[in-house]
Amino acid sequence: MPSLGRFPNRHVHTLKTHHGPVNTVTFSSYPGTYVLTGSSDRAIHLSRALPSSNSNSVAETIQPIQRYEAHGYSVLDIAVSADNARFTSVGGDRQVFLWDVEQGSTVRRWTGHLSRVEAVQFAGEGDSVVVSGSADTTINLWDTKSNSTKPIQSLTDATDTVSSLHVHAPTHSIASGSYDGKVRIYDLRMGQATVDVIAHPVTSVRCSADGHAVLVSSLDGRIRMLDRTNGKLLKAFGGDDQIERLGQQRYLNKSLRIRSVFAQGGAVVLAGSEAADIEKKQSTSQASVFAWDVLSGENIATIAAGDGVKAVSCVSWNEKGGCWASACADGTVKVYS
Template identity: 45%
Template sequence: MPFPTYAKNPALKEHLGPVHVVKYNSSGQYILSGGQDKKILLWNPNTARFIKSYNAHGYEVLDIAVAYDNKTFVSCGGDRTVFLWDVSTGSTISRFSGHMSRVNTVDFNSNASIVASGSNDAKVRLWDTKSSSSKPIQMLEEAKDSVSSLQISGSQIITGSVDGNVRTYDLRMGKLTEDLIGHPVTSVKNSIDEACILVSTLDSTIRLMDKSNGTMLQSFKGHINKEYRVRSCFGDNDVYVVSGSEDGKIYAWDIISGRIVHQLKTREDKVVACVAYHPKNSQMASGSSDGTINVWDSA
């Protein structure tokens, strides 16, 4: 499929302040976004139409994960709380508290029965979405600094930390694998075949790591990522690696050669902190520090 290089107009401009996260639902029909303004917004990416606002966070919203059936989603942020939401009603189903500092990252397991959250308190907490208990069912405490990013993949939880390590917890086997990257990690993403992890770090480098032995298979450079949490992702069934940048651009690399194949300009005075690739076709969304969300389509 062709890479999305044309920004649809108009841009989405309902957020006041930086956008920290954009996520498609599993069908790609809608986008959820969260920002500095404490709001979570539901969008139609094809019409640029704002649909619904979800309001409960007392501080900035830092991450969102959407359940497999699109009926619920989970969010986290600066108020140290994880919220489980009903998409259609806009109400909160559960609130999970226990982190001692801001919560940077959340994810569901495959059937949305478990939520994992990672925090500046260097802890990962696991929550049972079906239980009325407000206490975590498990806590992972190996990180030595903030947990900036995580992903649940089958029985594994992959975490990235400011301490420069990527940790893979195999809960079924009771095994922990630690890969020292050596620079603060801002983003981790599992490949479709689950053989590799895409790791973004604050040395303006993205690394493709082999999960089986911890070796680096490829590196991707050219963007700027030195100060902010900038997220990267795979695109088009892992054909591309895509990332925002602190220079107001979106970069796309060929995953095999590591060569930059596309640079998309937004504005030089803003940071593109988050990107999300459509799960089924050539469309992409990006969120920026000026509060705008751009939807990109192919020609």
């Protein structure tokens, strides 16, 4: 079982490169030196994750290293290939983009979806497949080595928006979450799917490294860790009434797509949240990022996102660097170490 060290909560870097809410943030593949961020301003930015100087003050970056601009609508998700040479992005323009990192241009655009695309992942040997999930309720698999404009496979079981995907290579499976309240895990070798009913719109799915558990966020303000083989609830995080009685901040997720991840070698669950008065223009509360101990379910850290930040929609963990990043609705990305 993974060991739990002190959770990193020192704010070291703020990226102020975007001009709209940041919807997705992901570290480059090992060792995770860079972050790719996607925003409602339609741009994707590449920036250094950690500041180059080890100052005690928070470093600020206002210009990215590279801008990738081809989307005509909000960018909603990004995935990076294992060799860091390519990445794929999706958003409101119904297309799936495959980019060459160095050239800064798209090498492929697939147009098979009928509505916005919410989630994307690489799959297959050598990241030869791109998997996309859409508000048109389908999951499409695209062959990066073929010139075909049609998907090699479409999974059509969902009855509402497919909001999240996670490809787990060791078990040759794709986990998906949908607003129809169901988590579906497709075993691509067996051609079978298992379904777990959450009964609330699912906004995030993430498999544990060993593939035995799946982490599920949903719009009832809870994050559940399920046994992948039988769907049994192993642990729940958030939605704790005791916290409110103690006067502590409570994890909230009622209206937005909030992504959660495993951190610190699987010992921690990490998730952003919404502000309590997110729908009011004059918001006095702020969103936070929450960390829980996987074994005990205990909240081990609550990190405020900053004044005026109404939501942290996505967090990303870098195991090599022991650092993490949060994508904020005020257009900033904050990195903690």
